[in-house]
Amino acid sequence: MTATLSNQQKNYDQTAWQKGYESQREEAAYEITEVEGQIPAALEGTLFRNGPGLLDIGGTPIKHPFDGDGMICSVTFRGGRAYFQNRFVRTEGFVAEQKAGKPLYRGVFGTQKSGGLFNNVFDMRLKNIANTNVIYWGKKLLALWEAAEPHRLDPENLETKGLDYLGDILKAGDGFSAHPRIDPASIWDGGEPCLVNFAVKPGLPTRLVIYEISPSGELLRYREHEAQGFAFIHDFAITPNYVIFFQASVKFNPLPYVMGLKGAGECVKFEADKPTKMIVIPRDPARTDVQTLEAEAGFVFHHANAFERDNQIIVDSVCYQSIPQVQPDLDYKNVDFNALDPGQLWRFSLDLETQKVTRELLDTRCCEFPVVHPAYVGRDRRYTYIGATDAATGNAPLQAVWKVDHQGDNAQLYSFAPSGFTGEPIFVPCPGATAEDEGWVLLMVYDSARHGSDVVIFDAQDFTQPVATLRLKQHIPYGLHGSWTPEVFVSF
Ligand code: FE2
Numbered sequence: 001m002t003a004t005l006s007n008q009q010k011n012y013d014q015t016a017w018q019k020g021y022e023s024q025r026e027e028a029a030y031e032i033t034e035v036e037g038q039i040p041a042a043l044e045g046t047l048f049r050n051g052p053g054l055l056d057i058g059g060t061p062i063k064h065p066f067d068g069d070g071m072i073c074s075v076t077f078r079g080g081r082a083y084f085q086n087r088f089v090r091t092e093g094f095v096a097e098q099k100a101g102k103p104l105y106r107g108v109f110g111t112q113k114s115g116g117l118f119n120n121v122f123d124m125r126l127k128n129i130a131n132t133n134v135i136y137w138g139k140k141l142l143a144l145w146e147a148a149e150p151h152r153l154d155p156e157n158l159e160t161k162g163l164d165y166l167g168d169i170l171k172a173g174d175g176f177s178a179h180p181r182i183d184p185a186s187i188w189d190g191g192e193p194c195l196v197n198f199a200v201k202p203g204l205p206t207r208l209v210i211y212e213i214s215p216s217g218e219l220l221r222y223r224e225h226e227a228q229g230f231a232f233i234h235d236f237a238i239t240p241n242y243v244i245f246f247q248a249s250v251k252f253n254p255l256p257y258v259m260g261l262k263g264a265g266e267c268v269k270f271e272a273d274k275p276t277k278m279i280v281i282p283r284d285p286a287r288t289d290v291q292t293l294e295a296e297a298g299f300v301f302h303h304a305n306a307f308e309r310d311n312q313i314i315v316d317s318v319c320y321q322s323i324p325q326v327q328p329d330l331d332y333k334n335v336d337f338n339a340l341d342p343g344q345l346w347r348f349s350l351d352l353e354t355q356k357v358t359r360e361l362l363d364t365r366c367c368e369f370p371v372v373h374p375a376y377v378g379r380d381r382r383y384t385y386i387g388a389t390d391a392a393t394g395n396a397p398l399q400a401v402w403k404v405d406h407q408g409d410n411a412q413l414y415s416f417a418p419s420g421f422t423g424e425p426i427f428v429p430c431p432g433a434t435a436e437d438e439g440w441v442l443l444m445v446y447d448s449a450r451h452g453s454d455v456v457i458f459d460a461q462d463f464t465q466p467v468a469t470l471r472l473k474q475h476i477p478y479g480l481h482g483s484w485t486p487e488v489f490v491s492f
Contacts, residue, residue: 016448051479058101067107070131087158093127132178138217237306249274295357304370342366369424390417412463
């Protein structure tokens with residue numbers, strides 16, 4: 001493993017990458033004893049991660065990892081030691097399918113039930129797979145999947161407690177996005193933190209619902225906005241005064257889905273020749289002046305951050321020229337990375353006076369899963385931490401972790417190529433820190449050479465080498481999102 005600043009060569013083996021998509025059926029709980037380096041004694045709290053744990057149901061492969069049942073991992077840090085746990089979310093669908101030993105639901109991304117076309121036609125039941133994110137908020141640990149209600153888990157042992165309606169904030173069947181943003185100092189709440197989240201209610205028009213929730217779980221503000229046309233929105237951004245949605249121009253033809261031929265997600269078609277709408281909604285309950293700007297943009301899954309500057313809102317996002325879809329007849333594991341547009345970090349400047357949007361490509365490197373220091377959510381900041389490819393151009397699996405410097409030349413990159421594969425980093429501030437990058441970057445890395453996963457800790461100011469590499473006893477399939485809380489729930 002070496003620090004790589006730039007590398008134009010393909011430095012991975014697709015067969016090795018594919019092994020990270022093997023199902024992990026075992027649930028475990030143990031202190032991590034195989035540690036290279038030293039776990040920082042001041043690192044205290046819990047890292048939670050979520051992602052598809054099963055890539056098959058009773059031996060029947062799922063069509064896309066996004067259809068995989070959610071499995072939660074937790075790593076508890078205390079006194080220079082670490083304790084690992086993983087457990088599946090016992091969703092209604094997971095329990096029923098494990099009992100049946102075969103798929104009983106159709107997945108949004110194309111997984112079909114057993115029994116062929118006639119068993120799939122007109123079946124539009126959704127399986128709430130709880131696989132996208134996991135957060136600790138309002139004294140609850142919640143597994144999130146955007147199209148349905150959260151599942152509540154016991155933070156001590158990850159046991160599933162059932163669907164959670166956040167008190168009575170949600171109703172049965174309501175969605176709750178997997179990308180809540182936590183405003184670290186809400187100007188609407190006397191500087192207290194506030195969780196801001198959204199849901200997309202499909203229909204014509206689409207309704208965008210915004211919830212603002214206090215640290216104790218109370219609903220502070222609720223707003224709905226009607227957006228024209230069909231919307232496929234996975235993430236959003238916030239500033240102290242606004243929430244911002246990018247609504248790419250997509251068409252949805254439900255017929256193949258209704259007919260049982262395709263998953264709903266496979267029926268979305270990106271219209272590259274049409275502009276992206278950028279919907280800017282005030283958080284001030286007294287304001288109703290929603291603005292919709294238009295720009296040539298592409299497709300965005302994830303925003304890194306947004307902030308206000310004079311009359312502008314700046315949004316940094318990972319943007320693709322089109323939706324990165326695998327060809328319907330191709331196994332996702334055989335995806336030709338060279339045939340897919342890379343996701344790249346762009347800066348969009350939305351001028352609220354002139355209604356003009358300008359955009360700037362910040363770097364050519366392919367990247368995904370951006371995060372920032374939690375105290376800078378919605379604020380101008382210097383750094384973004386993000387999963388990245390080993391090569392500086394082109395598309396490839398994520399193998400590196402990258403610290404992007406927006407204000408200077410202190411960018412750093414550490415690559416785990418050729419055998420290691422990465423995902424979303426999590427930034428944890430040092431207790432009492434003053435500098436923005438005084439803290440740690442935590443990362444789950446799949447090491448294909450030993451078919452096992454590592455929890456890697458970096459000093460965020462120095463990516464030359466990890467400060468500690470914690471070797472898990474098993475592999476964890478490539479995950480999606482996670483979060484950090486300074487709370488410790490496990491005694492060990
Ligand atoms: Fe996401």
